[in-house]
Structures are given as C-alpha cells and as structure tokens.
Amino acid sequence: MIEKIFLSLLIFILINKAENLKYNPDWSSLDTRPLPKWYDDAKVGIFIHWGVFSVPSFRSEWFWWDWQGDKPTSDVVDFMKNNYPPNFEYADFAPEFKAEFFDPLQWVSLLNASGAKYVVLTSKHHEGYTLWPSAYSWNWNSNDVGPHKDLVGDLAQAIRTNSSLRFGLYHSLFEWFNPLYLSDKNQSFKTQTYVKEKALPSLYEIVNKYEPEVVWSDGDWEAQDSYWNSTAFIAWLYNESPVKDSVVVNDRWGSGVLCQHGDFYTCQDNFNPGKLLSHKWENCMPLDNNSWGYRRNLKLSDILTIEEVIKSLAETVSCGGNILINIGPTKEGTIAPIFEERLRQLGEWLSINGEAIYESKPWKYQNDTKNSDVWYTTNGDLVYAILLKYPQSSLKVELGSVQITEATQINILGNDEKLQWVESPEGGVVIDLHSVDASSLISKWAWTFKLENISYQKC
Ligand SMILES: *[C@@H]1O[C@H](CO)[C@@H](O)[C@H](O)[C@H]1NC(C)=O
Ligand SMILES: *[C@@H]1O[C@H](CO)[C@@H](O)[C@H](O)[C@H]1NC(C)=O
Ligand SMILES: *[C@@H]1O[C@H](CO)[C@@H](O)[C@H](O)[C@H]1NC(C)=O
Ligand SMILES: *[C@@H]1O[C@H](CO)[C@@H](O)[C@H](O)[C@H]1NC(C)=O
Ligand SMILES: *[C@@H]1O[C@H](CO)[C@@H](O)[C@H](O)[C@H]1NC(C)=O
Ligand SMILES: *[C@@H]1O[C@H](CO)[C@@H](O)[C@H](O)[C@H]1NC(C)=O
Ligand SMILES: *[C@@H]1O[C@H](CO)[C@@H](O)[C@H](O)[C@H]1NC(C)=O
Secondary structure: OHHHHHHHHHHHHHHHHHHHOOOOOOHHHHOOOOOOHHHHHHOEEEEEOOOHHHOOOOOOOOHHHHHHOOOOOHHHHHHHHHHOOOOOOHHHHHHHOOOOOOOHHHHHHHHHHOOOOEEEEEEEOOOOOEOOOOOOOOOOEOOOOOOOOOHHHHHHHHHHHHOOOEEEEEEEOOOOOOHHHHHHHHOOOOOOHHHHHHHHHHHHHHHHHHOOOEEEEEOOOOOOHHHHOHHHHHHHHHHOOOOOOOOEEOOOOOOOOOOOOOOOEOOOOOOOOOOOOOOOEEEEEEOEOOOOOOOOOOOHHHEOOHHHHHHHHHHHHHOOEEEEEEEOOOOOOOOOHHHHHHHHHHHHHHHHHHHHOOOOEOOOOOEOOOOOOEEEEEEOOEEEEEEOOOOOOOOEEEEOOEEEEEEEEEEEOOOOOOOEEEEOOOOOEEEEOOOOOHHHOOOOOOEEEEEEEEEEOOO
16 A cells, blocks of 8 residues: 555656656757747847956957967057066956946846846856856856955846846856866867866856846857757756746857757847848847947947937847847946946837837838838737838838728827828828927937838738
8 A cells, every 4th residue: 555655656756757847958849948928028138248358348358368369469469568567367357356336226227227128147258257156166256356246146136126127147158268178179079077067067056046037158159069068958947947937048059059049049249130030039239339348448439329229129129039238337337328328218219119119029021111211010900110210301201011091090109199191102101290390209219100000011
C-alpha cells in the first residue's frame, strides 16, 4: 500500500515536472514559444551603456580593445600616451568609476518621462567588469572597485518601486581579455572552461538575483551556440526561471544565430529594414551617432535630433519593430542634459501620439505609396498615419494607400478638429490643412492623422 502511494506520488511529480519542462534545449523547440505580449505592446525601450569605459569616456565603449586589442587605433593609443603614465593599465580606470551622483530615483523619473516602457542596462560589457557584486568576477565588479554599490540592484529596485517600466539586462557572453576565454578560443572552443566557470554562472546569477524581463545577449559571434550552451540556458529561462512567463531574449547567442532565433531579432546595430518583417524585431539605436558609451568630447552635431528619433520610431513601429534608444551615463552617474532633453522630448511627443504607437500593429501598408514622409500603424478599427514633414507651403497631404468611405473622419492627434479632404483622382485622399491654424497644433516634430472608417487601396 505504502509502495503504491509512493509510486503514484512519484508519477504525479514526474508528470508535473514534464509539464513544466515545455521547451527542449534546441532552437526548433525554443522557437515555438509565443512572444510575451507585453514586449510587442511596449514598442519603446531605453538602452543604457555604463561601465569602466565611462571613465576614459573617449572614442567608445570599445576603448580597451581599441587601445590594446588586435588592431589598436591611433587615436586611443595617442590618447593614452599623451595623458597617462606608461605603466597605467585599463584596470586603473576602475577606481575612478565612482558614480557619486548616481540617483536611481532621478534616473527612473527621467526614464519614465521618456515614454519608454522598458529599460535595458549593461550588466557587463566586453571589458568583463560587472555592475553587480558578482560571485564570479572577483575584484572586477562595482561593489569591490569603483562605486562600491550594486548598480544593477539599485536601478532594478528604483524602477520597480517607482515606475511600471520593465527591467532588462544586457550581458556580454565573451570578455576580450579573460584568460579562460582566450584559452578556450586558443583550442578552437573545444574546451568550455570559460563558459562553465564564468559565462553561464554569471547569467544564472543575474536572472535569479534581478529577474530581468529582457535578457539582451551580446559578444557571442566568435563561437557557436553549442560552445555557449545557449539553448540549455534559454530552455531553463523559459521553463524554470523566476521570469519564465514574461522574459524575452534577443538573437545574439552564437555565430549563425543572429537574425535566425530568439524572441526578437536585432540583426545588426541600428537595424531598420524599412519593410514589414514576419518575426518580431528590435532597432537598437544610440542617440550619440558615434558611441554607445558616454564620450566627453561629444558634440551637439553628433546627437540625433528629435525629428530623427521620431522618424526612426515611426519607421520601426510601422514595420513591426520595437525601438531601443541608447544613452551613455557618465562615470559620475549623471545623464548628460542633451540626452535628458531628447528623452523628455520623446516623452512629450508620445504623450500626444502614444495611441498610434503603444499596442499598435502594422497596417496593410507600412509607408504610403505616394508620400514617403508618411508611416502607418493600426489599432483596432483605427488607422494612424504619422506625418514626418508638415507641408508648410502646399498645406495638402496626399495619402495614396488610403481609401475613404462615406463615414471617414480625420483629425490630428492632440487636436480634435475634423479635417477637410477630397478624394484624389487615383483613388487616395488629399487632406486639406488650410483650415488648421499651425500655431494651435499641440504636437511638434511629427503629426499623426487619426483615420476613422477608412479602407485601403487594393493594388
Ligand atoms: C517613490 O515611490 C515611493 C513609494 O512608492 C514614494 O513614496 C516616493 O515619493 C517615490 N519617489 C519619487 C522620487 O518618485
Ligand atoms: C510616468 O509617466 C507617465 C506618463 O508620461 C505619468 O502619467 C506617470 O505619472 C509617471 N509615473 C511616475 C511614477 O512618475
Ligand atoms: C595558445 O596556444 C599556444 C600553443 O598552442 C600557447 O603557446 C599559448 O600560450 C596559448 N595562449 C593562450 C592564451 O592560452
Ligand atoms: C552544456 O552543454 C553540454 C552539451 O551540449 C552539456 O554536456 C553540459 O552539461 C552543458 N553545461 C551546462 C553548464 O549547462
Ligand atoms: C549619423 O550617421 C549616419 C550614418 O553615418 C548619417 O547618415 C547621419 O546623418 C548621422 N546623423 C547625425 C545626427 O550625426
Ligand atoms: C515605401 O514604399 C514604397 C512603395 O510604395 C517602396 O518602394 C519603398 O521601398 C518603401 N520603403 C521605404 C523605406 O521608403
Ligand atoms: C466608424 O468608426 C468608428 C470607430 O472605429 C466606429 O465606432 C463606427 O461604427 C464606424 N462607423 C461606420 C459607419 O462604419
């Protein structure tokens, strides 16, 4: 009898275990997982590149590699020669990473004001320095050297207590100069010492400790996913981790995986294909055209204008993507006012035009057939046409993709006034803006036509 009860209990446990282990550690199984809805709805995220590279804050976050990697660049080599003693090492920058003005609640208030719905912080870039007190990064983490703080934990907590943004983490699989990695590489990645002792334990550590809902992997490309044990890790993430129901991962999990597998594709930096893709994707894009990390010699002309940011946002969302806009904080833990201004402008635009962005879907057409400054989204029965250039002189906007009906109504988001329009000779619509007092328009930089009761041109 006891044996019978014990046996049924065992079977019960095994069945339940099997049910929890829905996904196998291979791509054909992992690729069947439905995308968690929150991610597609969110559309806008903020990327944050922060680390020891924020101390020299010169050229880019690749500073160490550009100084001492395989092909040093002369600007970085000269910068070191001219400004530091000959025996100065990269690790000597770390004590200068003090983050003394880092105020997580102030960051959160700005991140929320940008209108973004999620944040992705570099927990560890290719330099290997961790922004959390990792058990696997002795004396090369933000608690032992530099700020003496758990930067990941402090930001995660502030985001969760003072906003409804989702928190995500970037994590570089490889480390340029890690001896264990270099030794595996030397043996054509037939050994996995670095993966077993460093990369995987770090990944499990950040997920268990900080429960990121985005795991944004990078630094994968020199080795195959089998070296990184990527599919085993992602299967654990989907089946058993504390974020198994809500987490999303990108596509940087080994050479050949990019643009092929993962919850969303990043394909390449600044990825913006200009056409609808059948798989969810993300455009990661720095506000500083030349660097993801902060640069002290940054110029205003290096920074995308708010018009450029909104254009990328409209193109991306129309084509089914999310946009991940990057800022690089300083070594002091401040966010430069120029980045702050862009994020606040973005938030201002989204506070008026957000119904065309959040939770929207790609429409029948992505860009207009007649007007290259118009990008479409849809939500329920409504269609939105985002106009990137206001026709100052003609005061007419022709939409070639739209077909009007008897019940069609058009207004600009932020202004309720119904607009005049006529059917164009080819069957589209010409919206007449003569009746609009341009100074009364609430939206700046780009304008969204809300189109009610329309159909589309069949081609
Ligand atoms: C953060 O949230 C707490 C409680 O949720 C609130 O008391 C506090 O005022 C908030 N702080 C800021 C800076 O918003
Ligand atoms: C976040 O921003 C939204 C809209 O931009 C605002 O309504 C909300 O009050 C903000 N939340 C916090 C906690 O600051
Ligand atoms: C790589 O291998 C060569 C010989 O096979 C050895 O001399 C060298 O020290 C190794 N380098 C590393 C980083 O393990
Ligand atoms: C990594 O994968 C190999 C086989 O691909 C497996 O033998 C090993 O146990 C895995 N290691 C970890 C730490 O997941
Ligand atoms: C950013 O770089 C791209 C490509 O190099 C260029 O087309 C664009 O004009 C630049 N924008 C700014 C603001 O520097
Ligand atoms: C926009 O639409 C036209 C077709 O109307 C197409 O030829 C063009 O490549 C599209 N994409 C962009 C980025 O303009
Ligand atoms: C027009 O669109 C609105 C909002 O989508 C909808 O409620 C209404 O039924 C539509 N009217 C007609 C005549 O189709």
